[in-house]
Amino acid sequence: MNQFILEKLVSGLNKTNLHKDIYQTIGWEQLLNLYKESLTATYLDNNYEFEEFNGWEKVVVDNKLHAIVHLNKKPSRKWIIACHGYTSSKESAALGAWCFNKLGYNILAFDFLNHGESAAGLVTFGINEVQSLEQVISWVNQTYKVNQIGLIGFSMGAHTVNIYALKPGVKHKKNKVKFIVSDSTYYSIKDVLVILGKIKFQLIESMFNSIKQSLIEYYLSEYNIDLLEYDLNTLKNNTKNTVPALFFHTKADNITDYRDSERIFVLRNSLTKQDQIKIFNKGEHLQAQNEYFSEYNKILQEFLSQIK
Structure with a gap:
């Protein structure tokens, strides 16, 4: 394929830094509050509890990864690290992870590169x-007294925590990572490239299925990045250790396919019997928690009750 087109x-x-101007004009604090206000206005009946929402602080990990931290009002050594989706940011991930506050967790949400x-x-x-997630986990362990770390990821962030949970050589016990929550994940990089191609490049939508292999080869030749390196099936076959996972998805998701969560759940079955999965009917991409607020949180609490 033409080099210019691939470039x-x-x-x-x-082109994923969609909030650059907002950070420069109103700052991350106002952006976080705008997300909160929009959420409560849209889902008035969900009884989101934001009484303790103030107190977020900004930190920078390894001089490149910006994060916000919320310490639970009751001193705690339990942490949840939140990973946002493609083109999103730490502020939206923080809202998605806020349900952990009432469960006694400190919360950290960070921006991917x-x-x-x-x-x-x-x-x-x-x-x-x-790699960025691993740096953040290390930073939390070095900075605070930690007994337990959980990971929650949304879409691309969900895929990232799924990789971490299966990646050979990861020392979950040493890193104090006890569980993951995967919300609206995807299974294959090839599938997600086609999805993004249809969204971002509508003029060549019909061609993108054939273009994806050229893109994968371009990443490898130009950046020495093998996008297929962390194929989940390969990872699973090369590791003996993981942590319990809870999967959420909706059948109405128009971005990632709920069957991808089902595939990963089945894939991991030989490694652990502690995984749980819930596929809701309605709700667009990343809306399971908002559409099924009470049930989502009940399932989450039941899942966490088994974590030691």
């Missing part, structure tokens, strides 16, 4: 992203 496609896929306020970098849909 333009990669450039388009990496080339998102939010973090440093520029290549978006790799899981490869660089899991």
Whole structure:
């Protein structure tokens, strides 16, 4: 495929810092509050509890990953680390993870590279992203007294925590990571490239299924990034250890396919019997928690009750 076209496609896929101007004008605090106000206005009946929502603080991990931290009002050594989706940011992930506050967790949400306020970098849909997640986990363990860390990811962030849970050589026990929550994940990088191609490059939508292999080869030749390195099936076959996972998805998701969550759940079955999955009927991409607020949180609490 034409080199110029591939360069333009990669450039388009990496236009992910959608809030740059907002950070410069109103700052992350106002953006976080705007997300909160929008959420409560849209879902008035869900009884979101934001009494303790003030007190978020900004931190920077390894001089490049910007994060916000909320310490529980009751001193706690339990942490949840939240990973946002493609083109999103730490502020939306913080809202998605807020349900953990009433469960006694401290919360950290961070921006992946080339998102939010973090440093520029290549978006790799899981490869660089899991490295950033590992850096954040290490920082939390070095900075605070920690007994337990949980990970929650949304869409691309969900794929990232799924990789982390299966990645060979990861020392979950040493890192104190006890569980993951995967919300609206995808299974294959090939599938998600086609989805993003249809969304971002509508003029060549019909061609994108054939273009995806050229994009994968371009990432490898130009950036030495193998987008297929963390194929979940391969990871599962090369590891003996994982942590319990809870999967959420909706059948009405118009971005990622709920059957991807089902595939990963089945894939992991030989490693652990503690996984749980809930597929809701309605709700667009990443809306399971909002559409089924009470049930979502009940399932989450029941899942966490088994975590030691």
